[in-house]
Amino acid sequence: MVTASTVQLTVLRGRDDECAAIRRLLNDLPAGGGALLLQGEPGSGRTALVDYARRHADGCTVLAGVGLAEEAALPYAGLQRLLEPVLDRARTLPEQQRRVLRRALAGAGCPAHRRLALSMAVLGLLAAAARDRPVLCTMDDVDRGDQPTAEVLAFVARRLRHLRVAVLLTTATDAFVGGIPGHRLRPLDDRASAALLADRLAGQPVAPPVAAVLGAVAGGNPQALVDLAGVLTPGQCRGEEPAPAAPPTDGGLGRAYRSRLEHLPAETRRVLLLAALDEEGEPGTLLRAARAAGTSVEALAPAELAGLLRVEPGRVTFPQPLARAMVRGAAPLAERRAAHLLLAGALDGPGQRLRRALHLAAAAEGQDPALATELEQAAADDGVGGDAASAALQRAAELTDDPARAAARLVAAARYAWSAGRSHRARLLLRNLPAVAEPTVTGRAALLRGELDLRGGRARSALTALLAAADTLAGTDRALALGALVRAGEAVCFSGDQYRYAEVARRAEQLRRPDDPPATELLSDYVAGVAATLRGDHERAGPALRRAVVLGGHLAGPALTPAALTCAAAAGLLVAVDAAAHRLAERAVELAHHRGELSALPRALELRAAAEYWLGRHDAAADTSREGLRIARDTGQDNWAGVHLGMLAVLAAVRADRDTSLRRIREIGENPGGHSRPRALAQWALAVLDLAAGRHAAAAARLTALARPGTGRGQVLVQVMATPYLVEAAAAGGDRAAAGAALAVFDRWASSTASPSRRALSARCHALLAPRGSAEAEREFRAALRLHPADAGAFERARTELLLGRELRRSRRPRDAREHLHDAREAFTLIGASTWAEQAAAELRAAGESVGAPDPSAARLLTGQQLRIAQLVAEGATNREIAARMFLSTRTVDHHLRNIFHRLGIRSRTELARALS
Structure with missing residues (x-):
């Protein structure tokens, strides 16, 4: 067993906000007091925060109390223990208050009509104690002690503004919150949970998947994590053995819950155990099981008052996530088995076969082949998947006496676990396979x-x-x-x-067989099409991949799976039918969500993002990649997390968002190999940033190195996607040979598709490689503009306008250049690509047009051309002068000016000048 650290840890992981609130409470004491209420389930760190407050209460008198269930029936017992150190100050109180205080603290109680006097006496006593030095008064677990003490402290806590007294209360319930600032202690996030485990297991590293599993088991509860760390074995730390399924019942959290349970009636504990073992929380099942046990659900009332569970008309729930596990763990084995049998007897309706079998399996001792078969069949008949099916088949394997059959059930359990995104659990199940498994x-x-x-x-x-x-x-x-x-x-x-x-x-x-069903044929066509694409044989690749797309669109029934749809979507991207690829990928995402197949989502989302990139929907692609990144991390898919990070880096770089792009690249880390897809996407992103900054040679070198056709190594498909940037960089840097070689590969692919957008990019690349100022260059640029789809790809069209405008300006045709540069600047401004808009503005200035920096508010409301007209009006130009400078008719200028006035809500040129000033 790993020995957890016994060193007192003073860093409270995940409680920065609460610690800051406590420091503010103490720092404000010289000017006036206040109160703070901390609410949280057992083990959430309430006591640790009280200790934190005491450690930081320099120069304060500290009065410390704790609510005790043993004294809950003794009025003012908690108050007596809390105030005992300062009771000598009671002599300063008015006689009437002094008598009522002493009477209450002596156990004689307090009549209802004297409670205000008693509360004022306690407030006066604390004020007297605070005359010498500030007072910090803490009461941990205030809800567990006697109710009169809690009421007095709540009264006092609301009246401390002008006193040098701070009151800190903690509670596990929602009681006593009126008028007192509160903090609800949330579960620790994954990072804080991992840090806490590292603190407790100093010198014994925990594998990241294990840390994630323990964080889930603990539900973000700090004490549960501490208890789990105390029972881990070295094999569990390394991920070679299953992690504990629940915190140990003899740990700090278990003791806290046992203390609460021991104060409940025995009948309440019996029904509470039934509720804890019934995952569905169905009141009818609990009602029948309780009746079979000779009691009723009304026995749960004390547990409900204690905040352990909540009984609602349609469901019984445990508000505190770990309460269910602690109630189960605290019960003796014989009681748990008896409760499972009672629940199994209460489950005899339709759709309850698996739940009944699971309860019977939980109560079983030794192997039971018949029950194992029942579990397996029930899981199949009830149509469950994911974690539930995995747990059922794992238990079925444990009950199986045939090793080969047990192995088959374990593999099925592992497959279900992986489908639900539990990669670590799937690996552990596979690790325990018997060696006698059949070949299948x-x-x-x-x-x-x-x-x-x-x-x-x-x-x-x-x-x-x-x-x-x-x-x-x-x-x-x-x-x-x-x-x-x-x-x-x-x-x-x-x-x-x-x-x-x-x-x-x-x-x-x-x-492959001639009579293969559609789903199998789809896979065969897909593999054949990808192979032909990689060797540049697009004549063979195209038909196979298009068949895969068509087959994917007609899948139905059992053949309709996220995996098959993602193959069809990938095929669609390779033949540039982007809309079809997007529909197939979107269908795969929806189906995976519907079936709970989380492991299929990162790949499906990768393909959806790629389709959105080609469709020119860069914002949508970024949203998709962020979702894919989150799910990939949640399901332990590090490689696909890298793919989504790479795509996010590219999308940020395309928008010239250098900081975001570099941050995403850093997140990829050093693990991916030199030719891996995440590494290639990172290099593409860096090359686009180089290109935007004018480092053409560096950009070309990065993109050229993405793949080496002569060796068959590297990311050919990524390089093809990035070819328009490679050609632009190489042409500007003078390396036309590298650009020509990459463009030849791109052309063979683009010409095999029916995609106008790919052909537009090809034409633009040929224009960049044509002699400067030649008719060929202008012809290819204008062909690209005709081919760019009007309903999609605004960014790529704007890039073509910018490059054409630059070509015309450098060919000493500034008047012709300005039209395209204006259109480029307007488009870039509308889609928020500010760096590229600035480049278009720079080209406009070089073409002889005065272009100022756009006002941010106006830029959001006006198109690029409208903004330019507004700026000239603000400079004092007449409509005729504006028409002459912008090569427009005066009628067009009048039309634009009316739209500008309407959009900005103004009526005159003077107001327009003021709006842009």
């Missing part, structure tokens, strides 16, 4: 291991496992074997070992 089970296990490695950080080792899985499954389940080869192809592409895709395609072709 072995193949399924290898497939799952390979998929986990592919998504979780070991793409090259994943390839070996996936190819082995395909070989093992080829004779028994061709569809699964093809699925393994699809994943193997993803591993090849992720790592940048493109030359190995030919092997994947060869194996997939051997599995």
Whole structure:
């Protein structure tokens, strides 16, 4: 067992706001007092915060009390213990107050009509004690002690503005909050939980997946994390053994809950245990089980008053996340088994088969093959998935006496766990497989291991496992074997070992049959199309990939899966049918959400973001990538977290948002290999930043290094996406050979598609490589403008306008250049691409036009051309002069000026000048 640190830790993880509030309370004491109420479940750190306040109460008299359940029936017992150190100051009180105070603290109580006098006496006593030095008065667990003490302290806490007295109260319930500033202690986030574990396990590092699991088990409860750290073994720290499923019942949190439970009636504890074991919280089930136990749900009233659970018309809930686990853990094994059997007997209706089987399994001793089969069938019949199905099949495996059958059930449990995004749990289940598993089970296990490695950080080792899985499954389940080869192809592409895709395609072709169902045919076509694309054979790639897109659109029934839809979406991107690819990826995302298949989401979201990039929806692509990043991190998919970070870096760089782009690149870290997709996306982003800053040679060098066609290594597909930037950088830097080679690859792809946007980019690239000032350059630029879709891709069209305007200006045609530069500046301004708008403005100035910095408020309301007209009006130009300078008709200027007045809500040129001043 790992020995947790016994050193007193003074850093309170995740409680910065509460610590700051306590410091403010103490710092304000010289000028006047105040109060603070801390609310939180047991173990949330309330007592630690009280200790923090006492440590920082320099120069204060500290009165410390704690509410005791043992004294809850003794009026003013808590108040007596709290005030005892300063009772000698009672002589300064008025006689009437002194008598009522002494009577109450002596145990004689306080009549209702004298309670105000008693409360004023306590307030006066604290004021007297504070004359010499400020007073900090703390009462921990105020809700557990006697109610009269709590009422007096609440009265006092609301009347401290002019006294040098601070009152700090803590409670586990929502009581006593009126008029007292409060802080509800929230669960620790993942970072604070991991830091707390590191504090407690100094010298024994915890694997990140283990820290995430422990954080989830603890529910962000600090004491639960401390207790868990105290029972971890070295194997659990390394992730080689399952982590505890709940905090230990003999830890600090367990003792706190046991103390609460011991003060409840025995009948209440019995029904409370039934409620804790019934995950669904269905009142009808609890009612029937309680009746079978010879009691009723009314026995829960004391537990409800204590805040342990809440009984509502449609559901019984535990407001404190860990209360359910603590109630279960505190009960003896025999009582838990009896309660499970009672609940199983209460579950005999439709749709309750799995719940009944789980309760019977929880009460079972030893192996029970019949119950194991019932669990497996119930999970299938009830249509559950994710964590519930995984838990059911794991328990079924434990009850199974046939090792081969147990192995099959464990693999199925692991697959369900991975589908729900529990990668660490899936790995642990696979680790416990019996060695006697059948070939099909072995193949399924290898497939799952390979998929986990592919998504979780070991793409090259994943390839070996996936190819082995395909070989093992080829004779028994061709569809699964093809699925393994699809994943193997993803591993090849992720790592940048493109030359190995030919092997994947060869194996997939051997599995193809003429009578394959549509879902299997889709996978075969997809692998064949990707292989042909990577070797530049677009004549073969196009038909195969288009068939995959069509097949994906017609999937239905069991064949309709997120995995199949993502293959179809990826195929759509490779043949540049962006709208279809987006629909397929969006459908995959919706289906994965609906089925709870969280592990499928990062890949589906990656493809949706790529489709949105090509459609020119950069903001939507960034939103999609942020969602993909969050889910990838939550599900332990480090590789796909890197992909989404890379895409976010590219999208920020395209908008010339240098700080955001560099921050995303730093988040990728050093783990991805030199040719991995995240690393390639990071290099693309850096190259775009170089290009925006005028470092053309550096940008071209970065993009040229993304792939090496002669060796089959590198990220060919990323380089193709980035080719327009590579050509622009290389042409400006003088390396036209590198630009021409990259453009040849891009052209072969673009010409094989029917995409106007790809052809527009190709034409723009040819224009950049044409001789400067030539008719060929202008012809290609104008062809690009005709091809850019009118309903999408505003950014790329604006980039083409900017480059054409620059070409015309440098060819000594400033008048022709200004029209395109105005359009570019207007478009960039409207979509918020300020750096590119500034470049267009700089070109306009170089073309002989005076362009000032736009007023931010006006920039939000006016188009680029309207803003330029408004600026000239503000400078005093007439409409005729504006028309001459901007090469417009006076009628057009009049029209624009009316729209400007309407948008800005003004009526005169004087008001316009004032608005822009």
